[in-house]
Amino acid sequence: MVSNTAxxxxxxxxxxxxxxxxxxxxxxxxxxxxLIANQALSDLPNDVHIIDGAGxxxxxxxxxxxxxxxNGADVMDxxxxxxxxxxxxxxxxxxxxxxxxxxxxSPENIEGALINAANYQNKPGQAEMIGLHLEGPFIEKGRAGxxxxxxxxxxxxxxxxxxxxxxxxxxxxxxxxxEHDNNGSFINYLYQSGVNVSAGHTATDFTGMxxxxxxxxxxVTHLCNAMSGIHHRDIGVVGAAFKLENLRAELIADGIHVSxxxxxxxxxxxxxxxxxxxxxxxxxxCLQPGNYELGGQPVKVTKDRAVLENGTLAGSILKMHEGxxxxxxxxxxxxxxxxxMASINPAKQVHVFQQKGSIAQGKDADVLLVDDAxxxxxxxxxxxxxxxxx
Numbered sequence: 001m002v003s004n005t006a007x008x009x010x011x012x013x014x015x016x017x018x019x020x021x022x023x024x025x026x027x028x029x030x031x032x033x034x035l036i037a038n039q040a041l042s043d044l045p046n047d048v049h050i051i052d053g054a055g056x057x058x059x060x061x062x063x064x065x066x067x068x069x070x071n072g073a074d075v076m077d078x079x080x081x082x083x084x085x086x087x088x089x090x091x092x093x094x095x096x097x098x099x100x101x102x103x104x105x106s107p108e109n110i111e112g113a114l115i116n117a118a119n120y121q122n123k124p125g126q127a128e129m130i131g132l133h134l135e136g137p138f139i140e141k142g143r144a145g146x147x148x149x150x151x152x153x154x155x156x157x158x159x160x161x162x163x164x165x166x167x168x169x170x171x172x173x174x175x176x177x178x179e180h181d182n183n184g185s186f187i188n189y190l191y192q193s194g195v196n197v198s199a200g201h202t203a204t205d206f207t208g209m210x211x212x213x214x215x216x217x218x219x220v221t222h223l224c225n226a227m228s229g230i231h232h233r234d235i236g237v238v239g240a241a242f243k244l245e246n247l248r249a250e251l252i253a254d255g256i257h258v259s260x261x262x263x264x265x266x267x268x269x270x271x272x273x274x275x276x277x278x279x280x281x282x283x284x285x286c287l288q289p290g291n292y293e294l295g296g297q298p299v300k301v302t303k304d305r306a307v308l309e310n311g312t313l314a315g316s317i318l319k320m321h322e323g324x325x326x327x328x329x330x331x332x333x334x335x336x337x338x339x340x341m342a343s344i345n346p347a348k349q350v351h352v353f354q355q356k357g358s359i360a361q362g363k364d365a366d367v368l369l370v371d372d373a374x375x376x377x378x379x380x381x382x383x384x385x386x387x388x389x390x
Contacts, residue, residue, distance in 0.1 A: 005029065006045040007380065012053025012369065015060075015339055017358040026058055028365040031383035036361060049385070053369055056377055059339050060358050061096025061366035062320040063346040065173060065276060066133055066222070066250055068101045068294065069283035075100040076295065078112035080120060087126035089286055091379035091386035093319035094342075096366035097128040097356060099172055101280075103295040104136030104147035107159075111166055118168030125384040128366075130352055131172035134163070135221070138186075139201035140177035145226035146314040147201060148295045155186040164193075171195060172350040175221040177202035184215030191216025196350050198250070201226045202237060209240035213247060219349060222280055223249040223266060224258050225313070242269040248349055250278045251341075253323035254316055256305050264330050272337035276345045277323050282306055282315035325374050338374065 007028040014024030016036055027035040068075055073085035102113050122128045136147050138155040164171050173196040181187050190197045199212055200221025220241045228236030241249040253263055284292045284301040292299045299306050299314045306314045324338045347357025355364050365383035370376055379387035
């Protein structure tokens with residue numbers, strides 16, 4: 001980690017919020033983007049770290065809105081060390097901020113994770129935990145996937161209020177099965193309180209999704225996984241994501257959770273405007289294949305996937321830049337489209353776009369320098385170099 005009062009990036013292709021500067025410059029100071037120019041800057045602070053970005057692209061940092069763990073740590077460990085471990089390793093894949101994601105578990109275990117997150121202090125030169133994603137426990141047992149079935153609960157506003165209070169009001173997204181909220185009152189409460197409600201681990205049909213969107217659902221969790229797919233007599237949750245313009249959808253672009261052909265079909269139907277790249281990674285990410293656990297369940301990890309004993313996918317070991325690279329291989333997908341899916345959309349979805357998700361003056365200095373293939377050369381988190389390729 002390099003800590004400096006100011007960082008000056010020069011000679012780079014800068015993807016700003018409004019334009020692309022072919023020979024651009026960026027001045028970062030006090031954790032913010034102070035100045036963006038389409039030319040070299042002459043008036044620089046005395047104490048400045050200069051990065052020559054010749055041949056590189058400057059893009060906003062990635063925001064992972066759904067991640068359970070990495071490098072041996074898991075959000076459900078409910079320790080400061082676990083969150084620090086994640087925050088330290090994520091800049092290597094271009095992630096500058098993330099939602100710490102829980103899993104369906106006992107109320108006591110969920111509460112431990114929420115309290116830990118409430119007390120957690122972000123540290124300089126690491127990815128920033130910008131909130132929590134409560135995945136479950138208000139989901140459908142028949143679509144549990146790798147969520148422990150014995151802890152699934154019915155939606156309960158009072159229970160959620162208690163958990164939101166324990167979290168220090170850091171729950172930004174909740175994954176739930178809308179069919180278990182018959183009159184939409186739970187969804188509407190969440191929506192009115194500013195929580196991003198995501199339909200996931202659900203068996204609902206297209207009609208159910210239309211009703212859920214009317215109540216306040218605005219997202220679909222890991223599209224295609226643990227939900228009703230497209231059928232010629234009912235287009236299900238996947239079809240709803242295609243058809244209903246109010247919905248954005250998370251996407252695990254590892255070519256395993258969703259095949260490359262389906263990734264292309266999804267992109268053709270939704271475009272970069274409504275897709276959100278995530279990893280849904282578990283603690284084995286960045287580690288060797290072997291035996292691990294997720295939500296108290298044994299998980300076997302090979303070189304490219306994590307599965308329960310019955311073969312069910314158990315999260316992923318995907319890195320954000322790898323998912324972005326997979327999408328970049330699709331026809332007509334550009335780096336600008338990647339920025340939309342990995343930075344802009346996730347920031348907008350959890351209401352932090354005023355400070356993150358794009359390169360604009362005054363925003364947080366969360367910046368990546370990447371080559372044309374999206375290999376990470378530098379990651380800058382809130383104005384400090386958190387990763388530099390060796």
